[in-house]
Amino acid sequence: MVATFRERLAGDGLLRTFAIGRVVNPVVVEMFGLAGDYDGFWLDQEHAIISTEQILTAAMAARANDMDCFVRVAPTGYSAVTQCLEAGAGGVMAAQIHSAEQAEQFVQWAKFAPRGGRGLNLSGYDAHYSHTPAVEFIERANATNFVAIQIETLGAVEEADQIAAIDGVDLLFVGPADLSLSLGVVGQFHCDKLWEAIGAVAAACQKHGKNWGAVTPDPKFAERAVELGCRMPTMGNDVLALRRGIEALKKAFQAQFPA
Numbered sequence: 001m002v003a004t005f006r007e008r009l010a011g012d013g014l015l016r017t018f019a020i021g022r023v024v025n026p027v028v029v030e031m032f033g034l035a036g037d038y039d040g041f042w043l044d045q046e047h048a049i050i051s052t053e054q055i056l057t058a059a060m061a062a063r064a065n066d067m068d069c070f071v072r073v074a075p076t077g078y079s080a081v082t083q084c085l086e087a088g089a090g091g092v093m094a095a096q097i098h099s100a101e102q103a104e105q106f107v108q109w110a111k112f113a114p115r116g117g118r119g120l121n122l123s124g125y126d127a128h129y130s131h132t133p134a135v136e137f138i139e140r141a142n143a144t145n146f147v148a149i150q151i152e153t154l155g156a157v158e159e160a161d162q163i164a165a166i167d168g169v170d171l172l173f174v175g176p177a178d179l180s181l182s183l184g185v186v187g188q189f190h191c192d193k194l195w196e197a198i199g200a201v202a203a204a205c206q207k208h209g210k211n212w213g214a215v216t217p218d219p220k221f222a223e224r225a226v227e228l229g230c231r232m233p234t235m236g237n238d239v240l241a242l243r244r245g246i247e248a249l250k251k252a253f254q255a256q257f258p259a
Contacts, residue, residue, distance in 0.1 A: 002062070003068070005068045005070065005091060005170070008068070015040065016038050016039050017042060017234045017235070018032055018235060018241075019041060019042050019043075019237035021044030021047055021048045023238040023242065024048075024238075026058065028241075029061035029065060029067070030065060032065075032241075033061075033067060039068070040062065040068040041062065042234070043069060043070075043072065043089070045074075045080075046073060052083050052084075052087050055089055059087060060088065062090075063088075070091035070148065071089045072092075072093045073092055073094065075095070079119075081110050082118055085124070086121060086123075086126055088126065091145055092110055092145075092148070093148035095152070097149050097150060097155075098155035099155050100159045100163045100165075100166065103169065106147070107147055107166060107167075111147075116142075126141060146170050147168055148173045150172075150173045150175050151172050151173065151174050151179065151201050152175030152176075152177075153178070153179070154183070157182075160200055160201045161207065161208075164204040164207065164208040171211050171213055171231075172201055172205055172210060172212045172213075174214035174215070174225075174230075175214075175215055177215070179197060189217045189218065190224075198214070199228065202228045212230055212231065213234065214230050214232075215234045216235055
């Protein structure tokens, strides 16, 4: 069995992740897997249209490469959350959260009663296509489904302590692009104002025994985040890998390209 994000976070060390948003193909998953050392990835359904079938295929590819995955979704309704889980994703992450109350609602969408209000359906992968008895399935899903809350708004930073305290939240995840935009320092990823906010998130997680992750725009950012306790740095995505690969090819064959 593939170790889940929750199981890996219970141990020591980093969970090195990447993201997929535009080129959702099992070949991309496999190429990252063959590169080695990545523990998993997340699918960006907030900024791109990713179908349930694409999530299912990506999750299969993840398991085949000893990786876990989760899906970032806009917090618009419970059905989007349960569809990701039934397709085989190991968890979900809420984008654009503005308060602890909103974060609590998202957790309830991801959990069955008595913790939440998720609708029961045994026909998905997470119930092994009806092979798992209902009671066993509910208990396992509530105990193992991974739930992350993205911290990228002023409200989320202000209520980071309350969000970290929520039962069922496994990870707070810093989105530096939107957070820097919210703070009025867009794109300034090494600005003190941004890092004061990130420090508040790190402190909230430490206080409540929770982990935190972040998109890391560059190695310097990643190093500083890890020093502050970041356990899940996201280092790269499908588009960045393609862009830099193309740039490297052009550089290697620069004599054949006009100046």
